[in-house]
Amino acid sequence: MSTCPQGGDINVRLPMNLGSLLRFDGHIFHNIKNGRGVIQFDAVLYQDSDTEKIIDSFLSVNMTFKGHFFSEFTKSMVKMRSIGVKIGVEGEIRRQCNTTN
Numbered sequence: 001m002s003t004c005p006q007g008g009d010i011n012v013r014l015p016m017n018l019g020s021l022l023r024f025d026g027h028i029f030h031n032i033k034n035g036r037g038v039i040q041f042d043a044v045l046y047q048d049s050d051t052e053k054i055i056d057s058f059l060s061v062n063m064t065f066k067g068h069f070f071s072e073f074t075k076s077m078v079k080m081r082s083i084g085v086k087i088g089v090e091g092e093i094r095r096q097c098n099t100t101n
Contacts, residue, residue: 014038026069029055041097 016038020027028042033055037043045051058069085091092101 026058029058029069033059 015021017028018031018036018038028037031037032042032046035043035046037045046055058072060068095101
């Protein structure tokens with residue numbers, strides 16, 4: 001909260017993935033595991049035993065991050081396509097993630 005205080009300067013930018021700014025890779029999972037998740041949603045992922053196992057599987061030395069994660073990421077994007085996301089004037093940005101406005 002100290003980096004992004006209420007009423008803070010909107011021109012100050014915080015990198016979403018510390019240590020791997022310009023790549024889409026597994027570094028974010030190292031950050032989450034080490035308590036450095038930037039977004040609150042990401043930060044709490046390692047506090048749940050189910051999502052902790054998923055993160056650990058992405059970081060496992062027995063699997064290459066690239067193959068395992070990107071395979072699962074692709075599946076999730078295809079699955080999300082069927083949700084029916086509303087865009088443009090039909091969509092909305094929620095003020096609270098767990099309820100509609």
